[in-house]
Amino acid sequence: MTPSNIDPAFILLFFSNGGLCHVLSLALIALLVFSLSPGGIAWASSRSHSRIPGPSGIVLAFSGTLPHRVLAKLSSSLQVAYLMAFSIGFTRFIISSHPESAKEILNSSAFADRPIKESAYELLFHRAMGFAPFGEYWRNLRRISATYLFNPKRISAQGGLRMEIGAQMMDEIEALCRRDGKVEVKRVLHLGSLNSIMMCVFGKKYEFGEGEGMELEELVKEGYELLGVFNWSDHLPLIGWMDLQGVRRRCRALVKRVNVFVGRIIEEHKERRRIMGALDAMNGDFVDILLDLQLDEKLSDSDIIAVLWEMIFRGTDTVAILLEWILARMVLHPEIQSKAQAEIDIIVGSSRSVSDSDIPKLHYLQSIVKECLRLHPPGPLLSWARLAIHDAYIGDNFIPAGTTAMVNMWAITPR
Structure with a gap:
């Protein structure tokens, strides 16, 4: 039977009340069957059904708190620490809670990319080193960072700046003790870490809780909230356009503020360079370095803003959280x-x-x-996520391209 000779009455049958109910019932049954398959619906609907053990249905660990602990418990209960497959909406996941499979994921060129969420894309991180697709642009960013920002000479040269920021933190703690009789250590550590990054990247530090310092703190806090929120639009494309959780709207509003804030600092550097000339790599900050390399590396102003914003964002909370844990452990x-x-x-x-x-x-x-x-470990799950850029194997397990691979560092380390 060809489409041209199908009786219209046959088509109308499916759009009558009874026919539509049958179609919906069949669709729901198919969805239920897929959901109950090992690994869930995303694996069941892929071109290669998963033979990797895992829970059926949709795993909701990421919508709650401490997902690394939930997934560790799930892997342990199913006895699938080596590799577990699961689905969130239509996104395929595998997770390793075992050092051998973790090593394969983190060392394999097949998992060179990072999965990019809608929030990361909207916040321009797809143009920065952490989320840029594997390729020439990513390699250039990594080379620039290793050569000019993280080289031992430069780090050593900034020792005096770190001591200055440490003294500023101690002064802040002393002032809070005198004024309130108590100190919110987390905030002092966060602002100290933020200032350390700002000195390295922008060549300037800010006063705690004043003017630009307060504005910068708000920008970083909003960015962390947006990147950390579980967004169903990432996993259910059919509802993505509706932006039910408001993530896209908030991201775009934040990017406008970031562009103004970082753009203003870039213009200050350009003006200073017009008056005083360019600084060398050791005396200038990271903005100066990127401006020097802008033409050779074909970096647009938007690229520079994305790279600088990511440096500030990714280098702040990880250090502050680690210091907070160290202090908490020593109190205990x-x-x-x-x-x-x-x-x-x-x-x-x-x-x-x-x-x-x-x-x-x-x-x-x-x-x-x-x-x-x-x-x-900072970012026990998301910091270690990878995306399969082509079909691959982990042990004897076939992993199709487009699968998100995660390493649960918290589950691997013994306690």
């Missing part, structure tokens, strides 16, 4: 705090502050930092 274990203080007294003394040159000698303090990183 005063004997460890006493040992750390004794080591500092012996190596540094009480007449001066700790400097970069002291760090290699503070072995016990370094061990505390490493242990806290093990117990509380």
Whole structure:
């Protein structure tokens, strides 16, 4: 039977009340069957059905708090720590809670890309190093960062700036103690970390809770909220256009503010360069470096804004959260705090502050930092997510292109 000789009455049958009910019933049954398949609907509807064990239905771990713990418990209960398949809407996921499969995911060129959520795309992060697609542009950004921003000479040269920011944090804590009798340590750590990044990237620091400093804090806070929110539009394309959670609207409003804030700083640098000339790589900040390389690397102003914004955003909370965990752990274990203080007294003394040159000698303090990183890895799931750019295998398991692969660092580290 060809489309040209189908009786119209046959088509109308499906749009009558009874016919439509039958069609909807069949669709619901098919959806239920797919949902109950191992790995869920996204794996069942893919061109290659999953043989990777996993829960059926839709996993809702990301819509709640502590998803890394929920997924670790799920992997453990199903005894699929090596690799577990699951679905969120129409997005295929695999997750490793085992060091061997984790190593394969993180070292394989098949998982070179990162999945980019709608919020990350709207916030311009697809033009920055963390989310840019694997290719020439991404390699150039990585080379620029390694050569000009993270090289040991430059980091060493900024030791004085870090000491200055540390002193500013101590002054802030002292002022809060005098005024309120209590200190919100999290906020002081966050602002100190933010200032450290700003000195490195923009060559300027801000006063806590005043003017541009307060505005910058609000921008970073809003960005973190938007990137952290679970957005159903990422996994259910049919409802994406409706923006039910308002993520797209908030992202676009934030990008306008970021463009104004960062654009203003770029213009200040351009004006200074017109008057005083360009600074060399060691004396200039990262804005100066990007402006020097703009023509050679074919970077637009929008690219520069995206790169700078990501540097500020990704380099702030991870450090602050780690420091907060270290302080919390030492409060819970005063004997460890006493040992750390004794080591500092012996190596540094009480007449001066700790400097970069002291760090290699503070072995016990370094061990505390490493242990806290093990117990509380920053971004235990999302920081380690990868996207399969082509079909691949992990062990004997076939992974089709477009699958999001995650490593649960929290589940892998022993407790």
